[in-house]
Amino acid sequence: MVNTLSHLGIGLLLAYALGLKGRKKLILLFLSILPDLDYFTYSIFTLISGSVSHEARNQLFYLLGHRELTHSIFFAFLVALFIWVKTKDRRFTLGGFQAVFLHILVDYTTSAKMSPFYPFSTDESALRAIYPLDPILNFLPLLPLFIVAGEYVKNRNKWKIGNKVNLKIDRRSIKTIDAWSRKLNGLTSFHGFVNRNERKLYASVILVLILWTTVFPIAKIFLINYVSDNEETRISYKNTYPISIGKFLAVYPYSNTHYKLLEISYWSGIKKSFYVEKVSVTGEVPDAQAYAEKARKLYSASVPQAIDYPVYSVSEDNGLITVILSDARNPYVDKWPYFDTVYRFVFDRKSGEYEAYESHYGRPEKKLGKNYFE
Numbered sequence: 001m002v003n004t005l006s007h008l009g010i011g012l013l014l015a016y017a018l019g020l021k022g023r024k025k026l027i028l029l030f031l032s033i034l035p036d037l038d039y040f041t042y043s044i045f046t047l048i049s050g051s052v053s054h055e056a057r058n059q060l061f062y063l064l065g066h067r068e069l070t071h072s073i074f075f076a077f078l079v080a081l082f083i084w085v086k087t088k089d090r091r092f093t094l095g096g097f098q099a100v101f102l103h104i105l106v107d108y109t110t111s112a113k114m115s116p117f118y119p120f121s122t123d124e125s126a127l128r129a130i131y132p133l134d135p136i137l138n139f140l141p142l143l144p145l146f147i148v149a150g151e152y153v154k155n156r157n158k159w160k161i162g163n164k165v166n167l168k169i170d171r172r173s174i175k176t177i178d179a180w181s182r183k184l185n186g187l188t189s190f191h192g193f194v195n196r197n198e199r200k201l202y203a204s205v206i207l208v209l210i211l212w213t214t215v216f217p218i219a220k221i222f223l224i225n226y227v228s229d230n231e232e233t234r235i236s237y238k239n240t241y242p243i244s245i246g247k248f249l250a251v252y253p254y255s256n257t258h259y260k261l262l263e264i265s266y267w268s269g270i271k272k273s274f275y276v277e278k279v280s281v282t283g284e285v286p287d288a289q290a291y292a293e294k295a296r297k298l299y300s301a302s303v304p305q306a307i308d309y310p311v312y313s314v315s316e317d318n319g320l321i322t323v324i325l326s327d328a329r330n331p332y333v334d335k336w337p338y339f340d341t342v343y344r345f346v347f348d349r350k351s352g353e354y355e356a357y358e359s360h361y362g363r364p365e366k367k368l369g370k371n372y373f374e
Helices: 004-018 022-051 054-064 073-087 090-109 135-165 171-196 198-231 288-300
Strands: 241-244 247-253 258-265 269-277 279-281 310-317 320-327 342-348 354-359 366-368
Touching: 004 022, 004 090, 004 135, 004 198, 022 054, 022 073, 022 090, 073 090, 090 198, 135 198, 198 247, 198 258, 198 269, 279 288, 288 310, 288 320, 288 342, 288 354
Parallel strands: 279 310
Antiparallel strands: 241 247, 247 258, 258 269, 310 320, 320 342, 342 354, 354 366
């Protein structure tokens, strides 16, 4: 997950590298952020999802949900096909595909789950190899935006200085004009270099970004293999999250009753470890495991699947069994938006009926409809 300005910067990089100008350049900028317009379709989904069947709700989620259809390779090909049919312009078609595909690739290498092979597969995954606030991914794509802004400032202040020359000049104004002239000379030299090497420069930046999003996932393979060998188990690649630059949080089932969490880094290996109980019980609930299993089955039928390593907290009060379902990593990552989804199931022991609630991202708890699960 990378900021919108950086996605725009990648679109501008592509436009310059391909030599696209005018309307085609603007369209490429739009295409570079097109996948994130699913925020609007997801809003529509939340409005109508409660009034449809369980099966329809799940299918609508894959079509309208955030980081689903619009973050799939299939969608990138659809966009390219549409451009080709409309324009028959090979360069523009290639640029359109790259703008959407690079948006998907950059998001996929960070921490955001998506369904990259939808509609052929609804499996959600992410490489999770690069920290979302990585400076290369977030700031290098801003280079073309900085150049455009610098060009605007240069031209604007040339006009201002030209006007000042026609006014009464004193020592202070001469110093001001000299200072601005030195700044503008620097900008002019920089823009001269950019203009002479424009396509090569931007193509090189794109190459660096592609290499960056390739090297880290490969390096992560060696890291996970190293830790797996130390722990004598198989640790999931896709469920090992970057929590800072070069630092990851890994987890695996340590036993039938506990998970083991590991804080690891490229530089020092395993730094910390924690053990988390899979099912905890408050008070006397003799059939706590059975109710935890009920909650698991209900959750497994829902989308999205935000919880990778479920833990259950079970309690009983006046015949009502409460099962709180969350991710084992939730308490160990401060202010992290991917592990803090919490479900609360309240089962009536006598009637067998249940109610379900959800809270996440710091928002208030909301009640969920039955079609969410069945």
